[in-house]
Each structure stands twice: as C-alpha cells, then as structure tokens.
Amino acid sequence: MRQLHSRRLQSLAVCATVLAAIQSVPASALADPAQTQTSSLCQNPGFEQVDNKNSALAANWHGMGTRAAGKARTGSYALKFDGAGISTGRALSEESFIAPETVKAGQTLRVSGWAMAEAALPPGSIGLIQLDVSDSSWQHITTAKAVVLTSVAAPGKWITSAGTLKVPVEFDRTWHAKVTFSVWSPKNDSAPAVAYFDDISVEPVP
Numbered sequence: 358m359r360q361l362h363s364r365r366l367q368s369l370a371v372c373a374t375v376l377a378a379i380q381s382v383p384a385s386a387l388a389d390p391a392q393t394q395t396s397s398l399c400q401n402p403g404f405e406q407v408d409n410k411n412s413a414l415a416a417n418w419h420g421m422g423t424r425a426a427g428k429a430r431t432g433s434y435a436l437k438f439d440g441a442g443i444s445t446g447r448a449l450s451e452e453s454f455i456a457p458e459t460v461k462a463g464q465t466l467r468v469s470g471w472a473m474a475e476a477a478l479p480p481g482s483i484g485l486i487q488l489d490v491s492d493s494s495w496q497h498i499t500t501a502k503a504v505v506l507t508s509v510a511a512p513g514k515w516i517t518s519a520g521t522l523k524v525p526v527e528f529d530r531t532w533h534a535k536v537t538f539s540v541w542s543p544k545n546d547s548a549p550a551v552a553y554f555d556d557i558s559v560e561p562v563p
Contacts, residue, residue, distance in 0.1 A: 397558040398459045398466075399536055403432045404555070420451030422554070430471050430515045430555040438540050440550035449550070450539035455559055462528040465562040469519035470538055472505040474512050475551040482508045482542040482550055488522060488559055493531035499523070506540060506552060515555070521562060534559075 400417040404424055408414035413423045415436055425437035438449040460466070468488035478484075484506025490498045501522035510516055524534075536559050542550040 396560050398455050398534075398561075399557055399559045400453055400456075402557045403429070404434045404436045405432050418451050418453045421449045422451045425553060428473075428553050430473070432555075435473075435553040435555040438550065438552045438554070440540075440542060448539045448541040449552075450537055451554070452535055452537040453557075455534040455536060457528075457530045457532055457534065460524055460528060460532075460534050461561070462524055463526045464524050465521055466501070466524060466534075466559055467519055467521045467562050468501050468503060468536060468557075468559050469517060470503070470505060470557040471515045471517045471555050472510075472538070472540075473515045473553045473555075474506055474510050475553070476512050478506065478508045478510065478540075478550050478552070479542045480508045482506065482540065484510075484538070484540040484552055484554075486518065486538040486554075486557065487520070487536070489533075489535050489537065490522065490524060490528070491533045491535075492527070493529075493533075495533065498525055498532075505538075 401415055404415040406416040407424065408416050415424050422436040422438050424434045426434055428437065429435040436451060440449060466488060468486055470486040472484050483504060485502055486505055487500055487502040489500050492498055499522050501520035503518035503520040505516055505518040536557060538554050538557060540550050540552045
C-alpha cells in the first residue's frame, strides 16, 4: 500500500514538472507551421529574399507587387498590391515557376496562401491563388484555384484558402508548373484595391 502511494506521489511530481516546463516556454518559441514550410516547392514563399536588381521586389517572383515591411503575417515582409493608378478592371498579379525536377508525375499538389485587404474591396473584387501545369509546348493542362479574397473580406484580417490538383502522369522536366496570385477589382478609380499576400505554398499531398 505504501509503495502504491509512493508511486502515485512520484507520478504527480513528474506531471507537475512537465506542466511547469510547458508553461515556461514563451509563445515566441512555438513554431508557426507557415514559418517552417520545408516541404514547399514554391521559391521564396514569404518574400523574405530580395531581388538582386531591385530592393522593392521579391526574388523569384515577377509581376506588379512590391515587398512591404511591417505588414507580414509571418517573417518581416509580405507582398503588396496597390490598385491606385491602375486602369479599371485590370488584375494585379505575381507569378513564380516551380522547379520541374521537384514535381513528380501523378502526385497531388496543394497550393495555398494568405491574403489581407487593407480596406473593404470594391464590389465584385476577387483575390486568387492558383497553380497551373502546362506541357512542353506551353499548352495548358490543369489548374488548381483558391479564392482567398472577395469584397466581403474583413479588412485587416489575414485569410487563407487552398486548392489541389493531380499532376498528369506524363509530366517530366520539359513541362511547366507555375504558381500565381492576384487581386482584381472591376472598379479602381474610387476605391483602389490594396491587398497583401504572404506564405504562398505548393506542397505534395501525402
């Protein structure tokens, strides 16, 4: 009986020690999955790497966005789209190619990301994240799309979305895989669309 009581006391002591250790871990030390996208096939997914020719741009990305400090969901930078001065109905977009040697024929890929509208977007606005696969002659084969922003999106709040596609079994290194994200508004003159994107990811689905 005494041995059983002793073992219970030891177990309670161990539990107390474990709880104390967990409570002592600062929140900043807990890993955010978006900051550890080691399996992502997307280059520079958080826009932390700067273009070597223009410090306003993100390395490995091409389009109409600029790096924005202090607006990131994770890390130090997000990519900003500003519709001011853009003609009505024109989409603001950014794209990056996936290294074909990292894509496997027949696998399922998931494209995802986060977006935030600075203010309420004009009615009819839409923000997309998508993954496109084309063959060696640039003939489009398949697409995965994820709607991440609309005119009803809460301003100042990060929103995420995802989509998946099946890579054709014919895929090889002569084919192309491209990730794109964009925001489009039918009217930009009275309320320019200003949006931020971060943590763009393309990952194999187990």
